[in-house]
Amino acid sequence: MPPSSSPRWFVAGDINGFFGLVVDNLSILGFIAAALVGIFGFPAEVVFARMFPGTALGVLVGNLIYTVMARRLAQRTGRDDVTAMPLGLDAPTSIGMALLVLGPAFVAFKQQGMDVAAAAIATWQLGMASLVVMGLLKFVLSFAGEAVTRLVPRAGLLGSIAGIALVLMGFLPLVEALRSPVVGFVTLGLLLYVLVAKGRLPVKLPGVLVAFVFGTALYYALGAMGFGAAGFAWPQATSLQVVLPWPSLGFIDGLRYTVPYLPLLLPFGLLMVVGGINVSESARAAGDDYRTRDILLAEAFSTLVAGVCGGVAQTTPYIGQPAYKHMGARSGYTLLTGLFIGIGGMLGVVSGLVQWLPLAVLAPIIVYVALDITTQAFRATPPRHTMAMVLGFLPSVAYMLSIKVGNPAWIASDRLAALMSASDGHGLPEMAVIVALGNGFIITAMIWISAVAAMIDGRLRRASMFLIVGAVLALFGVIHSVHPQGGIYLPWMLEGLPRQVSWQFVGAYAALAALLGLLSLQARPILADDVAIAD
Template sequence: MSQSYPLFVKRDIDGFFGLFIDNLVQLLLILGICGGLCGMSGDNAFYLYRYIFPGAAVSILVGNLFFAWQAHRLAAKEGRSDVTALPYGINTPSLLVYVFFVLAPVYNQTGSVEAAWKMGLIACLGSGVIELLGSLFAERIRKYTPRAALLSTLAGIAIGFIAMSFTLQIFHRPLIAMVPLGLILLALFSHTRFPLGMPGGMVAVACGTIVAWILTAIAPNLSSPPAWLATNTLDPSAVSASFGTLGLYLPQFVGAEIWGLLSDVDAWLGYVSVIVPMGLFNIVGSLQNVESAEAGGDSFATAPSLAMNGIGTICAALFGSCFPTTIYIGHPGWKALGSRAGYSTLNGIVVTVLCCSGLIGLASSIIPMEAGVAIVLWIGIIIIAQAFQATPDNHAPAVAIGLFPAIAAWGATVMAGAFFSANGTTMQDLLTANASAEVNGFLIEGLISMERGYIFTCMILAALSACLIDRKFYAASVWAFIAAFGTFTGLMHSFQLQGNTIDYLLLFSEPAEGALVFSATGIGIGYLGIAVVCIIARSFRSGPDHVAPAHDSASSAEVSTDDESVFNDA
């Protein structure tokens, strides 16, 4: 390796803690929801420790090592020492969707944990194949899509699902989390150096962990500890209990199990309506993250990056994991931390050790999640800022409109969770009685409709708006037609609702018995109307065909103006 680009730098420790916390959240989520909803607890917990976690380790290690190697290749090619590897790990949306719409339904129907696990393997494999095939044409999508469209989607996700979610955790357990938050902001906003040159992320996590255990030691000695103290303590018994899961769990090839179920087409065909949309979402999401990296100064080849996504996910399935992996959102945040390639390598190694030794429970019982979430919050902040800073100034309205569907998706997720927790009147009950039912002034039907396929909706609305800003009326009409196609096929806006469970309603698929159905035909027609308006606008436009984007030298965003581009006006 080049001496100018070492295997590891001190700032990789900060990046490691951020990426590790991100991956640890996913692993703990798997532990909790698979145990609670899919029967993988007690005697059946071995499906997690023997298959799913080791399989996840294979996919994460392979991906992290590849992206570290890719960063070294780019550094050598461009003669730079500041290249940051793409972050990589388990895909959270796919994790949740596959549990709720694949594993849990199979377990509830059959009562068999094994059947649920095998169906999860098929879903994971299918997603990997779709992602691998998608790498063949992803670069063309990226070429013809305005940067505002790609980055605004990530910013919307960062606002709701990263920044907001982790901010709530910080203020829920402030005694543990707020000092680490202050340390992270001190290190990264004001670039303050800590004694001995210690990385801010390491200082923050160590400080939060020490404070948590001090509070845990103090609370039992008080006759009546106040509630604000009790909510900031840890459970010492969880540490001792976690030793029961320790052991050596080497990855096992499960190709025979997958092939056995693949041969029974009728068993898995009904889940294609879940697998295909998630595979497509993963392609688009990864594409946006590669664009985000280029906007931050690191131009990685699109096809190999997305192909690794697919290969990593296929590896996960072949070695027992039900959950796809993906390029993570947040490359500019890790770059701002000063991380290079070492953080990716270190994350892959540590996660592999945890997954193959049963140490996941022990690590989570010792280190409070809140001690490290400030690092992930920082990542979210940088993503949001980049969406505006790395695009032309006059495309700011396009970035803004692209935020709305993702924020609506976050609101829909929170709303659905509240209905589940309330265990009373369901969303289906309310919408059946009144299709215009509201929650605190927000239309339930509108929130759910915006949530379905929101990654596509964010990108399309922002792209359409950017094209109109540049007076590319034909290009804008093409994006509107794409939106109409996505809507009519069910990839966007349409849904079926059973109780509080929201699912896609794809074209030609039969809705579940008793489900409330929302067909987004009207929205599709509306998109066609927008396309027609854009086409007509070409005949009475009064300005030049293209308005040069106004942006400063720091903005490297490009809007395709190639004469041969199908997205340019004639």
């Protein structure tokens, strides 16, 4: 077939693709706003007028690049069925930014004596700087991403994010959804019906859009009749406000705030590189042969643009490219999505929509995403490594407990300090262990899973090396930080109980690494399972 000089800009399937991709992005923006404003008391005007325009600009830039890439591929191959790579805000890391970085940082800034306005601006600058850090990491790893995937087993990469999904993206939003039980439970059930059970609806519209609209209508109908959950209130009407996300050097002021959060930010960026490689392979299998490096560089660039212009959530190519192809979408849906989210974010349209979306409707969508991510991790991981992957979920549980007990509404700060230093004579203080286990939990999960997977494969020296890396990282607080906020440090600066806790964790990794090194010296018989592993 001769190359086509003018592939069509829009086809009917682009409408379905547009609705699906827009709802995904709106739900994530909505949850960020609901979490920051509703859970942490963050000023709404900073979220909507400063954070959202730059975040939306990143979505616009990335989708425009992917639209151009799709049209060029169509022209080069002469095909009219090329589907653009969908790009949007990454659900796990965007929610992680809200719940694990921005929200706690805002609380910490206030505890340090800042007023609300100053703490909000400092948090915004931290978010900008975080995106720049992750964007630079993704840019560098775009040229070496495949080497990373060869070093860390798939179970280690997917298991660490599955732990976040199940424990933090699944459980915490489920609690928020059930604070309005009727709306939250019905919305979640409808999502499971259309997305998991593949049930039919009486209208031919995307299932997520229907659940979105139905849940929102139910929420306000119950509220109007006086049956809404406690705390129901109609959102205040807001006028459209034009906010152009001009480049800013505010991220430079925020760089110093990122240090305690690097154990979270660096894995966030790494996982997006791995995800970009996976989605490129997925699109290739569906018939669209995009160059992996181009896909990765585009998402790195859009993340950097968002960070420099005030954004706080990183972009990523979505795993569902084959699904959008099955919808009949081509390249028009990414163009429409980019324009709607990008321009709508600048004009205040997106912020206006998000303010009307109740958390009880948004949270079930995040719960479904969490379930899907966890399920996909099990499907894509070799069965022999699944127990290693489940082990990697446990540090996420520790971090969830740290979030809850660190909330002054649950436990006063002086009481928490007492719990972290109180010993019952049976080892280290329990609360100190929980906090240390939770800090740096993503990297911890990757190391644990990788080490156990190597043990399962009979590669004890490789497992020992992963544990030695863990010991070094624990020494400086990159993982198992003894600081409640998870900050890194120089080991010789610690004193008293923190020093004891730190060196105990370092010693644990070193002792197991040495033991596995000694065991590797044994002559190992060739077993039947070895043939399966080699295959």
